[in-house]
Amino acid sequence: METILVLLLLVAVSCSSNSNSSPSGLNKNDSRSICNQYSRVCGPNGNCDETQTCVCFDGFTPKSPYDYAYVNTRQGCVRIKPLNCNTDVFVRYSSLKEPSGGYSLSNQEDCMGKCKSECSCMAYKVVVGGGCKLWNGDLFDAVLVKQGGQDLYIRMPASEEQAISTEQGRNKGVVVGIVVGSSVVVISMVMASWYMLRKRRASKALEHVRIEKIVTHDTDTQKEDMGLPLFDLSRIAMATNNFSPNNKLGEGGFGPVYKGILDDGQEIAVKRLSSSSGQGLNEFKTEVKLIAKLQHRNLVKLFGCCIQEEEKLLIYEYMPNKSLDYFIFDHERRSALDWSKRSNIIRGIAKGLLYLHQDSKLRIIHRDLKTSNILLDTKMDPKISDFGLARSFGSNQSKANTNRVVGTFGYMAPEYAINGEFSIKSDVFSFGILLLEILSGRRNRRLYYTSDNTDSLYGNTWDLWKQGRSLELVDECLKESRKVCEVQRCIHIGLLCAQQYPHDRPTMSSVVLMLGSEIDLPQPKAPTFFICEPFDASSSSTTCKNELSITEMDPR
Incomplete structure (x- = not known):
């Protein structure tokens, strides 16, 4: 019995230590953690959980299971079943740091009704004090947090609602079983958990290094190729209200141009490379490399660029009087x-x-x-x-x-x-x-x-x-x-x-x-x-x- 008590004490100390530090030695609420340090590391429709691991939202599955298994999570997740705009439901997710992007509606009371009426609306939340925030398209940068989290309602096919509810109920049942189970079973599970946590800690430390190398390599390559500040796509999406048609300034052979306001108040013009454009990636890189070296009062100033996911963006100074x-x-x-x-x-x-x-x-x-x-x-x-x-x-x-x-x-x-x-x-x-x-x-x-x-x-x-x-x-x-x-x-x-x-x-x-x-x-x-x-x-x-x-x- 004394041996068991000693083991329990050691397990308690070890679990306490692991609960306060991420596998890489960083606090999971620390701004340096993977979830906060690297935007979009979990890709579309993925979220970072408390162990700094990327997981898909319920109702979604990895787009590339092989890559997801080997920490290359940026391709993200896709729906298991397609949506039906008329019959879709909304499933609540709690304790989430909200995804990036989105747009706010200050005078809207029926948030679910507003989101459901727009087939492109993929999620909503109710804003404290009134109003709503809505997201179109894929969801990025959601993080599961212990404190300060919010409820997010994600659009799902009606056929998935019951499966998700059953899965959530099953998870709760497992927790209750552990709490009220026999002491022998608890001791065995705790000892097994202690062993697995130590093994997982070493594994996650390696995973963190691999993720860091992947992201850092991509960023260094872009800096070497482009020679300009790199903007994060989520920041530009937020600045342009998720590329809202109301923010569109015009469109040329390259693609549409949007007005945006950065989080620091700077007005910008964002040129977005269109997939149907007669100009492509080579023209994009040409423009970036050339104009990065040019400084003259009669040349438009390029603040930076973004090459992320499928997006290729140029961020210019905003010209309020448009073109000649x-x-x-x-x-x-x-x-x-x-x-x-x-x-x-x-x-x-x-x-x-x-x-x-x-x-x-x-x-x-x-x-x-x-x-x-x-x-x-x-x-x-x-x-x-x-x-x-x-x-x-x-x-x-x-x-x-x-x-x-x-x-x-x-x-x-x-x-x-x-x-x-x-x-x-x-x-x-x-x-x-x-x-x-x-x-x-x-x-x-x-x-x-x-x-x-x-x-x-x-x-x-x-x-x-x-x-x-x-x-x-x-x-x-x-x-x-x-x-x-x-x-x-x-x-x-x-x-x-x-x-x-x-x-x-x-x-x-x-x-x-x-x-x-x-x-x-x-x-x-x-x-x-x-x-x-x-x-x-x-x-x-x-x-x-x-x-x-x-x-x-x-x-x-």
Whole structure:
């Protein structure tokens, strides 16, 4: 009997020690524990229990049982049975630290009714003091805690409710049986538990190291590849209200862009790579690597990125005045841009482009300069954005070829559209078209000069300039604020930049000088009749052909 008492005492001491420390020697409520240190370590629909072990919610099973068994839990869990929006029920889970993300409804009383009415709503909780919090899609970062936990109601198929209730009742029965069982059985179980706990402690210590290595390796790899601060997906989901449609700013070839507010109050714009995007992971990495090295007042600032789960996100500074095309192509909003603002925008774009071509550490060719990629800050100062198609050159390289012509119709230089040849002069051409659009408030709907210049902004500008009527091009809302000499000079510079042959176009350093001084400008060369049909939506190619040359020179 004395031997049994001694063993019980040793077991009590050992169990007390283990109950106050995690297998890795960290308190389970410590901020350094696996559950708190590594976000999404348990993957979707998994939760971290008191022993720092990842387990699936009832009604879910590991997506990859093999990986889950070997601590690679980030793939998470999937439902055992599919949902049925009309018959689903909600099962209560107690003592949980709530999942990340979600959105709040302050004036909602019937939380369950609200969640059930939205088929995308996967869970809800009742907020103390009134209101609800709802979660759409998979649940991440839920942790079972001893103190401060809350009740979470998770959507389940009706057929799973009884099975879950039975399982929970069975667990309670086991606890009661242990408490009221015979002393011999208790002693045997305690001794067995003592042995198993010691073995599990050593095993969990190894598991903690393995998890730490997995997560740290992924993070280090991303830092090495990206060279920018990494944002956690749960933080971005919370900032954008789980990518709410109400927060959507717009959508481009890359994917949708959302407005967000970080937990520190910083406003951000989040560009989310779409799986159906024509641009993919390579363009994503290109943009991150390039813009991480660029710092200029006329380039949009990139705060960081996120590559987690299936998501690839870019986190930018938020531009409250959206993009340039939002103003100049709208009949009402264009009046907000008088001549002084448009002149400032033109000069700012030119300086940003000069920095890319000449003053940055790398020589960058943007390849997709257009009005929608010029963002405007609170002072209407321009910032060049979207470097997904950009290419970097060495200091001794001036041009390159590609078999994949990408960009936006109407802004691509002829040599790029036809032969795939691009250089800094390709960007100069795009700047010339952009300048003429800013002056006229019209889109360039054809690539170049045609016999019918109805849709060709460049062709129409050339015809008017040749006839001495270039001011007819200018947006009517500029009549009161424009300075005739400055406007005519900008038209002249636009024609020089958009000349057909690259060697005839000025460099951006010359353009900046032309815009900021009164030096004499060379005469633009007469364009060729050059026809380019618009892109076929199912193809990335453009049909172009040369027809004949104009030999008549400008009489001025």
